[in-house]
Amino acid sequence: MGGQQRVYNQKIRSTETLKKMFRAMELIAASRITKARERAGQAAPYTRAITRAVSAVATHSNVEHRLTSERTDTNRVAMLVVTADRGQAGAYSATVLREAERLRDVLRSEGKEVALYVTGRRGVSFYTFRGVEMVQTWTGDSDNPKVDVADDIADTLLQAFAAPADQGGVAEMHVVYTRFRSMVAQEPRVIRMLPLEVVEGVAEPGEGLLPLYEFEPGEVEVLNALLPRYIRSRIFNALLQAAASELAARQRAMRAAVDNAEDLISMYTRLKNTARQAEITQEISEIVSGADALAAS
Amino acid sequence: MPLNVEVVAPDRVLWEGEATSVSAPAAEGSMGVLAGHQPVLSVLRPGRVIVTPTQGSSVELEVDGGFFSVDHDRVTIVLDASAAAGLDSVG
Numbered sequence: 545m546g547g548q549q550r551v552y553n554q555k556i557r558s559t560e561t562l563k564k565m566f567r568a569m570e571l572i573a574a575s576r577i578t579k580a581r582e583r584a585g586q587a588a589p590y591t592r593a594i595t596r597a598v599s600a601v602a603t604h605s606n607v608e609h610r611l612t613s614e615r616t617d618t619n620r621v622a623m624l625v626v627t628a629d630r631g632q633a634g635a636y637s638a639t640v641l642r643e644a645e646r647l648r649d650v651l652r653s654e655g656k657e658v659a660l661y662v663t664g665r666r667g668v669s670f671y672t673f674r675g676v677e678m679v680q681t682w683t684g685d686s687d688n689p690k691v692d693v694a695d696d697i698a699d700t701l702l703q704a705f706a707a708p709a710d711q712g713g714v715a716e717m718h719v720v721y722t723r724f725r726s727m728v729a730q731e732p733r734v735i736r737m738l739p740l741e742v743v744e745g746v747a748e749p750g751e752g753l754l755p756l757y758e759f760e761p762g763e764v765e766v767l768n769a770l771l772p773r774y775i776r777s778r779i780f781n782a783l784l785q786a787a788a789s790e791l792a793a794r795q796r797a798m799r800a801a802v803d804n805a806e807d808l809i810s811m812y813t814r815l816k817n818t819a820r821q822a823e824i825t826q827e828i829s830e831i832v833s834g835a836d837a838l839a840a841s
Numbered sequence: 842m843p844l845n846v847e848v849v850a851p852d853r854v855l856w857e858g859e860a861t862s863v864s865a866p867a868a869e870g871s872m873g874v875l876a877g878h879q880p881v882l883s884v885l886r887p888g889r890v891i892v893t894p895t896q897g898s899s900v901e902l903e904v905d906g907g908f909f910s911v912d913h914d915r916v917t918i919v920l921d922a923s924a925a926a927g928l929d930s931v932g
Contacts, residue, residue, distance in 0.1 A: 597908065766884055
């Protein structure tokens with residue numbers, strides 16, 4: 545076998561191995577995404593209950609709470625960026641990081657100092673490489689977020705919001721994550737979590753009028769208990785959405801990789817055949833010209 | 842008319858169904874809820890939630906934080922992650 549043919553055979557074999565790997569990763573992502581969506585569905589009743597309760601308090605009282613009031617004593621703002629732990633997910637992390645960078649530019653142009661909080665190894669390495677300082681990071685389980693991690697993130701941010709200005713207190717908190725709209729559409733989103741805005745009208749329409757509640761022990765205490773839980777549940781929800789988006793992006797990226805591998809294989813097979821044909825033609829012409837030379841002598 | 846009860850934790854629904862009565866450790870002492878109870882929104886103290894379903898034996902849950910709401914015979918008990926960790930879904 546000629547040298548060229550051997551090279552093409554090697555390339556075909558290695559591409560086939562890669563294709564098998566991509567296929568396996570696609571299947572893994574596909575099976576995990578079902579689970580991730582189930583988890584998001586299971587978390588929905590909690591979110592609904594807490595949102596309803598918050599709206600109930602908000603509509604029936606005008607209690608001022610520190611989580612709903614603006615802070616003016618500091619220009620530090622917190623930003624939470626939710627990225628993936630691993631690559632192989634197409635532009636997933638890049639998209640959310642681009643959105644984060646845009647928000648950071650906007651905030652800085654408003655004269656604010658941005659305190660970064662990052663989840664996911666991709667985001668952490670992105671900012672480490674650029675020498676951007678991060679206040680706190682969380683890594684691991686980005687495709688399968690746990691409640692306690694979400695609580696930890698929420699508590700850290702709530703503490704920062706409550707801290708005095710000279711101890712790293714922040715006046716606002718923004719979250720950048722990827723919202724899962726469907727298997728084919730995920731979009732990066734920015735939400736301002738703190739101070740809480742538009743608490744009124746949070747309840748879904750069609751739920752009927754909110755009744756006049758009796759609060760125990762009192763409105764302020766109930767609000768004190770509710771709002772941190774509301775923040776935690778929203779952070780958890782953001783993590784769940786991001787996880788589902790990550791898996792969907794990975795599945796799509798791996799499907800594209802499988803298709804590309806197939807294209808490469810068929811291209812190399814064609815080239816290999818051409819090379820073989822060229823070799824045969826050459827051998828025939830050598831034999832013929834050899835025989836001609838012998839006959840002439 | 843039975844009560845519609847839902848016990849939820851951040852990551853799952855622990856119990857859901859119809860019940861004749863619910864007892865929960867409200868902020869100012871244990872509170873029993875029957876059908877037609879006035880709307881209440883209360884913080885939960887550590888204690889025991891007891892749900893008596895319309896069918897079957899009563900369900901007891903050890904809780905250490907959360908809140909619960911009652912409105913139009915709909916009872917929602919919302920537990921914290923820490924409180925729900927040791928419990929498995931029942932019923």
